Amino acid sequence: MRFFTAGESHGPQLTAIIEGLPAQMELQEEMINKELKRRQGGHGRGRRMQIEKDKVVISSGVRHGKTLGSPVTLTVVNDDWKHWTGIMGIEPLPEDIDPRDIKRRITRPRPGHADLVGGMKYGHRDLRNVLERSSARETTMRVAVGAVAKQFLRELGIHTVSHVTEIGGVTTDPAAYAGLSADKLRDIVENDPVYCADPAASAKMVEAIDSIKERGDTLGGVVEVIIEGCPPGIGSYVQFDRKLDGKLAGAMMSINAFKGVEIGLGFEMAKIPGSEVHDEIAWSEEEGYYRKSNRLGGLEGGMSTGMPIVIRGVMKPIPTLYKPLESVDIETKEPFVATIERSDPCAVPAASVVAEHVIATELAKAIMEEFRSFTMEGLKKELDEYREYVKGF
Template sequence: MRYLTAGESHGPQLTLIIEGLPSRLPFSKEKIDTELARRQKGYGRGRRMQIESDQVQILSGIRFEKTTGAPVALAIENKDWVKWVEIMRPDTDPGQAEKRRVARPRPGHADLNGAIKYGHRDMRDVLERSSARETAARVAAGAVAKQVLEHCGIRVASHVVRIGSVATERIDLNGWTAETIAEKSEASPVRCLDPEAEQAMIRVIDEAKEEGDSLGGVVEVVVENVPVGLGSHVHYDRKLDARIAQAIVSINAFKGAEIGIGFEAGERKGSQVHDEILWSEERGFHRATNRLGGFEGGMTTGEPLVVRGVMKPIPTLYKPLQSVDIDTKEPFAASIERSDNCAVPAASVVAENVVAWEVAKALLETFSSDKAEDLLREVERHRNEVKGF
């Protein structure tokens, strides 16, 4: 299973093509629209979210509300396009486009690197595609992947564990399920499970906004009821934890990923890191703890997957940083584009869907997937075999 996206931030639409879905999988447009709406919420979002109201258009691959096995093509309209037609259409007049030409790179963005790499004197050709607007298409892909996972009884949820200087304690998954995490985080404007930390997060977001500054944070994704053995130990590029880490860091503004206790493992002794193996008639092999976040040797253990990602503060500031004009080489205060001052709550939704995609992809690699009923049958057969191993 794979996908490609196309489209610019101020172009007419985002386009998504997904290949490799099994046929006869129940397919819900409403579930995709729900994920797109979740991505647009969250305390600290900017004015773009007041313009867009994302809904997906199904172009191919679905009939009678089920997949056919053919590639699925989806589109998400950019409502802001009407204000940018003369600048962004394929046959734009160069003189017209000059009015909105970008020659001043913004620190922290792809502007300058992309312009040098691709030879653009108008950096709009970089910033339009490098915009986080593209994550709407990635969330749509994840929403499709979630329908694959739900078909096999696998649930995904996310929440925010840090915004700026405010952080929550690690949750004990023995007291939480993916369902309860989802319910609690959806009820919070910052997607935080801790009411006290939630209010403190809102305060620091407000303070940063007053100062013309921005905040980053840390999000956590939990995947429940994952079969044992997704991924592989035999090659670096088949290790599922590595693939998930790459996917997390590929999200706009994300600068790091960790599995389970992650970097904290470097501070502990081995006896405080590794998960002891237990066996029971009811559960078969399982772990006494889940410090390694559901992975050993690049493969899933059957315990919940726990993945964290760190998002840097958004680089578009209302107290601009210094930069250099690519034409005059003169210094200037970086221009201000419409932006959020904190997008961490929304980023947790993006991370959730990115992880869902990687897990669903690994699931379809491991089990027969020409038809949805074959996929479910193979997963259930495997689960029964694991219990009796």
Template structure:
């Protein structure tokens, strides 16, 4: 299972083509649009979220609410495109290069601007920033929503919450059920389980905005219902934790990932790191604790997956950092594009969906998946086998 995305931040639309979905899987546009709406929420978002009301259109691969087994194409229109036709249009520009509006020659520290210009030889770095923009995560969430639908139909649920923003940490990590986690975080403007910490996070975001600054944070993704043994210990490129780490770090502005207790494992003894194995007739083999976050030896172990990612502060600031104009080589303050002061709550939704994609892809790769009904049967058989082993 794989997908490719296309589209620029201020281009006409964002597109993805998904290949490898099983035939006969129920899929509606509402399944996708629910996730797109969640991505646009969150305290600290900028004006772009007021302009774009993202909805996806399924343009191929689905008939009468069921996948066909052929590629599924999704399209999200950019409502702001009407203001950018002359700037971002595909037709040859009529006039002098100097007449192109909103040309970018001043690279912003922390962005792809300068590196991308050096890579592709762009003298106008708008050619870089339009594609490197986090706007691209819109269509990745759309693809992830399809994966979440597949997982949900297989009895696998994915949720997330924010554990830290700008140094303010949540003191609540436990939850009654994944459904209760969803309900609490959907009501929180910062997707935090801790109401008091959530209020302090919003104050930190307000303070950063007033100062023309930005702040980052940490999000946690929880997955329940994954059967044991998905992934591989045999080949490095099939280890599921490696794929999940890759997925998290592929999100714009994410700079680190950890599983379970993560980096805390570096300074405590092994007896407090590894999860003891026990057995019951009802559950089969399971772990007394979940410090390793549901992952051992490059495979799922049947326990809930716990994955955290750290997002750096957004580098587009309203008090710009120093930069150098690539044409004149003069020192300037970096140019300012419309931006958020904090996108951590929205990034939690993106993280959910990229994690869902990797898990769905691993299941489709590991089990027979041409037909959805058969895929469900073999996944259920794997669960039964593990319980009775």
């Protein structure tokens, strides 16, 4: 499976094309729209979420609710486009208009964004040409693609969930949700204002977001993705680029504003001895091989172990501040305070939704590499036979 996304933040629409999905997989627009709505939610979101009501249109690759095996095209219309047609239009400018006179032209790069380096790389003197595509609005289609991947995984008995574990130094107590299944954890998270599974921490997170908003500043945090039901052996140890943990970590780091990733105990492993890190192996007739703990987060030697996959990512505070930082105008080279675009005081809850979907996408791709079938029924059969094989190994 492979996919591409296209579209600018204030352009007419966002598009994704997915190729390689097996035929006969159930897929409906509502399955995707539910996830797009979650991405737009969470306490701390800004005004853009009130403008855009993201709804997907499936325009190819699906007939009567099932995939055909041909490329699937997904489109989300930008409602705000009607206010930007003159600024972001595709047609050439009239000869009597100087490009420097275009409204909302940006020559002051914002610290922490792609503006300056992107302008240097692609030769843009109007930095709007950079920020329109580097905007986190692009994650709309990452979630849409991920919703398709989640449906694929769901049909294989693999379930995903994400939640927020930290915002602005407020951390959750893992005991509050220890032992909960992915489905039960999701029920709690989807009804929480910051997508957090610890009610006490959630209330403090909301307070922290409200406080930072009043100060014109922003907050970052940590999100966790959990995947249950993945069979052992997905990925490989034989080449570096086939290791599943490397692929998942790369997917997490590809999300806008993410600056760190860890699996299982993660960076805590640097502080404790190996006897408190590695997971002892056991076997039972019912389960086959399993681990007595899951400190390594369901991944060993670049492969899934059959235990839940647990991966976390850290999102930096959004760099667009209402008390903007200093920058330098690329035309005059004079110092100025950076341009302000619409911004959220905290987008960590939304980022947890994005994280779940990019991780689901990467796992779906890995499974399709392992089990090659042109139909969903055939792929299920292959996977069921493999599960029986590893259970009796």
